[in-house]
Amino acid sequence: MKLKTFKLGGVHPPENKMTADIPVVPVDIPKRVSVTMSQHLGVPAVPKVEKGDKVKVGTLIGEAKGFISANIHSPVSGTVFKVDGVTDATGYRKNAVIINVEGDEWEAKIDKSETLVKEIKLSPEEIIQRIKDSGIVGMGGAAFPTHVKYMFPDGKTADTLVINGVECEPYLTSDHRVMLERPDEILVGISIMMKAGKVERAMIGIESNKPDAIKILSEKAKDYPGIEVVPLKVQYPQGAEKQLIKSLLNREIPSGKLPLDVGCIVNNIGTAFAIYEAVQKNKPLIERVVTLTGKDLKKGGNFLVRIGIPAKNLLEKLGAEIPENTGKMISGGPMMGKAVNHLDIPVTKGTSGIVIMSEDESKRDSIQNCIRCSKCVSVCPMGLEPYLLEKLAEKDMFEECEKEDIVDCIECGSCSYTCPSSRHLLDHIRYGKQNVMRIMRERRQQ
Amino acid sequence: MSNKLIVSLSPHEKGELSVEKVMWGVVIALMPSFAISVYTFGFDAIKVVLLSVIFCVGIEFLIQKFMLKSEVTVLDGSAAITGLLLAFNVPSNIPWWQLLAGSVIAIGISKMAFGGLGKNPFNPALVGRAFMLASFPVEMTTWPVPFSNIWSPGTDAITAATPLGRLAEGGAKALGAMTDPPVEAVDYIDIFIGKVGGSLGEISAAAILIGGLYMLYKKIITWHIPVFYLLALAGFSGVLWLIDPSKYADPLFHLLAGGAMLGAWFMATDLVTSPMSVKGQIIFAVFGGLLCGAIRIFGSYPEGCSYSILIMNAFVPLIDKYSKPKRFGKEVKYG
Numbered sequence: 001m002k003l004k005t006f007k008l009g010g011v012h013p014p015e016n017k018m019t020a021d022i023p024v025v026p027v028d029i030p031k032r033v034s035v036t037m038s039q040h041l042g043v044p045a046v047p048k049v050e051k052g053d054k055v056k057v058g059t060l061i062g063e064a065k066g067f068i069s070a071n072i073h074s075p076v077s078g079t080v081f082k083v084d085g086v087t088d089a090t091g092y093r094k095n096a097v098i099i100n101v102e103g104d105e106w107e108a109k110i111d112k113s114e115t116l117v118k119e120i121k122l123s124p125e126e127i128i129q130r131i132k133d134s135g136i137v138g139m140g141g142a143a144f145p146t147h148v149k150y151m152f153p154d155g156k157t158a159d160t161l162v163i164n165g166v167e168c169e170p171y172l173t174s175d176h177r178v179m180l181e182r183p184d185e186i187l188v189g190i191s192i193m194m195k196a197g198k199v200e201r202a203m204i205g206i207e208s209n210k211p212d213a214i215k216i217l218s219e220k221a222k223d224y225p226g227i228e229v230v231p232l233k234v235q236y237p238q239g240a241e242k243q244l245i246k247s248l249l250n251r252e253i254p255s256g257k258l259p260l261d262v263g264c265i266v267n268n269i270g271t272a273f274a275i276y277e278a279v280q281k282n283k284p285l286i287e288r289v290v291t292l293t294g295k296d297l298k299k300g301g302n303f304l305v306r307i308g309i310p311a312k313n314l315l316e317k318l319g320a321e322i323p324e325n326t327g328k329m330i331s332g333g334p335m336m337g338k339a340v341n342h343l344d345i346p347v348t349k350g351t352s353g354i355v356i357m358s359e360d361e362s363k364r365d366s367i368q369n370c371i372r373c374s375k376c377v378s379v380c381p382m383g384l385e386p387y388l389l390e391k392l393a394e395k396d397m398f399e400e401c402e403k404e405d406i407v408d409c410i411e412c413g414s415c416s417y418t419c420p421s422s423r424h425l426l427d428h429i430r431y432g433k434q435n436v437m438r439i440m441r442e443r444r445q446q
Numbered sequence: 447m448s449n450k451l452i453v454s455l456s457p458h459e460k461g462e463l464s465v466e467k468v469m470w471g472v473v474i475a476l477m478p479s480f481a482i483s484v485y486t487f488g489f490d491a492i493k494v495v496l497l498s499v500i501f502c503v504g505i506e507f508l509i510q511k512f513m514l515k516s517e518v519t520v521l522d523g524s525a526a527i528t529g530l531l532l533a534f535n536v537p538s539n540i541p542w543w544q545l546l547a548g549s550v551i552a553i554g555i556s557k558m559a560f561g562g563l564g565k566n567p568f569n570p571a572l573v574g575r576a577f578m579l580a581s582f583p584v585e586m587t588t589w590p591v592p593f594s595n596i597w598s599p600g601t602d603a604i605t606a607a608t609p610l611g612r613l614a615e616g617g618a619k620a621l622g623a624m625t626d627p628p629v630e631a632v633d634y635i636d637i638f639i640g641k642v643g644g645s646l647g648e649i650s651a652a653a654i655l656i657g658g659l660y661m662l663y664k665k666i667i668t669w670h671i672p673v674f675y676l677l678a679l680a681g682f683s684g685v686l687w688l689i690d691p692s693k694y695a696d697p698l699f700h701l702l703a704g705g706a707m708l709g710a711w712f713m714a715t716d717l718v719t720s721p722m723s724v725k726g727q728i729i730f731a732v733f734g735g736l737l738c739g740a741i742r743i744f745g746s747y748p749e750g751c752s753y754s755i756l757i758m759n760a761f762v763p764l765i766d767k768y769s770k771p772k773r774f775g776k777e778v779k780y781g
Contacts (some may be wrong), residue, residue: 413457
């Protein structure tokens with residue numbers, strides 16, 4: 001059978017999924033954790049605790065502010081040490097609640113048992129409220145507050161829930177492990193989301209390089225009405241929202257529009273699991289699965305990590321050290337992740353993995369003249385002309401950038417990845433895109 | 447260790463492709479044609495190709511080292527391609543100093559003066575050839591008979607007209623007198639495998655095809671330009687042939703003879719001087735093929751392939767501007 005995929009562009013970087021067979025293990029809770037108040041897209045949460053306050057696992061410590069924002073809960077029990085700035089993966093200092101850990105006492109309302117709860121008691125409205133209260137955000141990386149996706153503007157309806165189990169980033173295996181280890185919870189979670197979104201159909205898109213996950217979910221999905229597992233071709237960026245919808249449903253989100261405009265809600269597989277825990281177990285989002293990997297790391301692994309634990313603790317858990325030849329450390333995957341300069345950064349709701357790269361792999365090749373090979377044009381999944389956008393952005397020709405649809409760029413990096421002249425196409429395109437978006441904002445304000 | 451960490455923007459992964467791989471891939475793809483030319487013209491072919499490559503690479507080196515005082519990048523293989531293609535476009539008995547003049551124009555004027563690799567609007571080898579054809583019309587259009595005196599350099603070559611030359615002078619009927627001894631018609635198999643005279647690298651369509659398929663396999667080029675170029679040429683000549691077969695040669699002849707094959711596979715596909723979008727490449731190739739047919743059949747030159755490509759090179763910026771790739775999410779209607 002021919003696998004479904006998107007037609008326009010795409011690349012196939014080496015997969016390097018070395019940790020796919022390693023089961024998830026929990027990371028020990030350290031003496032102190034730093035929980036930043038902006039782990040999500042949108043307005044940072046407002047700290048609700050002060051120095052000296054006692055907190056338990058699941059206590060609300062940051063309250064969502066505004067429509068696009070998310071609650072933050074304490075991932076540990078203990079005493080608030082202080083509320084201060086902490087550098088996270090973005091490299092910026094973020095307001096954070098720093099907690100000294102004492103024991104591991106959970107809020108009484110949370111069901112800590114492992115028993116599967118299938119029956120969905122809450123109404124759609126209650127589910128959405130619970131998702132909001134529990135601080136659930138997209139676990140794929142962008143960390144968009146999930147409840148917003150289920151609060152439809154007037155007149156809009158969805159017919160399909162798209163679950164992203166693609167994990168098209170090389171190296172990362174956290175979603176893969178969750179699918180293998182928690183298939184029932186995921187499927188119940190999806191059923192909850194279908195109820196909340198009032199849709200009859202859910203499709204789980206999984207790249208064909210995860211046959212074990214496809215198999216187990218397909219078999220279990222027979223017991224859950226309306227849920228279908230769809231194997232997809234291994235093609236980056238298969239997991240990008242627009243490409244995923246195109247692959248699964250052959251619907252094309254118009255430029256500047258959202259999945260809901262083509263009747264879709266898109267959520268990550270990890271989000272489905274988090275929603276299960278929030279709705280059925282009353283457990284807010286306080287932990288997630290993170291992959292730690294790298295070619296020169298003797299062993300990698302997948303870890304269940306409480307939010308706020310420094311990334312370096314994953315290495316400690318492994319009993320490994322940062323290899324001597326390390327050139328780059330990435331929070332996220334190698335295609336879209338952020339390079340960080342130390343591993344003291346706290347794990348956040350959007351941290352899907354930590355990838356350690358050697359010096360050889362990290363160095364960029366020297367830039368050569370563009371040879372107009374048109375490879376960047378042919379791999380762009382949005383049908384843009386990266387070579388042209390690069391030149392225009394470099395010369396600050398933002399008006400022309402806008403005309404050439406620079407804001408449609410999804411920053412997947414396929415152009416820079418493929419360029420034989422090693423030109424930093426995406427660096428320049430980002431610069432141009434940010435400026436065009438600023439200009440567009442200013443225009444709207446006038 | 448921590449102070450050595452690199453912090454740069456994504457993507458952090460880089461594909462295997464490099465300029466060198468692309469360029470040397472083209473050089474490899476040109477080797478079957480080189481082998482056939484040596485087989486047909488012997489020592490002269492080796493001499494012309496070697497000289498041409500040395501001239502082109504050497505001139506680029508001298509310009510980068512002493513005039514521009516910039517980084518020397520001759521090892522990227524692009525100058526070698528120009529050298530090979532220039533040699534493939536001339537008769538095997540071309541005097542060395544004419545070849546040198548052609549190389550100076552190709553590399554110095556057509557490539558380096560515009561800013562080097564990637565910046566030249568016109569295919570350097572074709573500019574060199576056009577210059578040589580205008581400056582040395584006799585030497586450029588006198589072809590040695592294949593397989594004559596091939597291993598004794600310096601002897602006066604016996605010259606033979608090419609099929610296209612005959613066609614331009616005497617029409618389709620003259621084609622019969624092509625081979626020696628004259629037979630009823632040109633043997634297409636001979637043209638295909640390269641037994642009929644012509645410029646060095648043009649003679650064997652089969653060898654060019656092998657090289658072209660290699661480039662397709664290596665994904666250096668896509669099929670659009672060569673296929674559409676040749677289709678347009680065949681279509682144009684085919685229509686005229688259907689109107690009057692006694693006056694016009696058939697389309698297969700046009701495809702196999704002269705530089706059409708070499709042009710379609712190696713010159714029109716030149717990455718630097720062809721359009722960026724698939725749509726643009728098709729427009730470029732179709733008009734190139736039509737122009738080639740028009741020059742061959744109605745023009746005063748017997749061969750129009752190189753001019754058709756040069757003319758289309760000039761249109762590339764315009765084509766790029768008006769043939770955008772299909773954007774994702776534009777012009778979609780979803781109700």
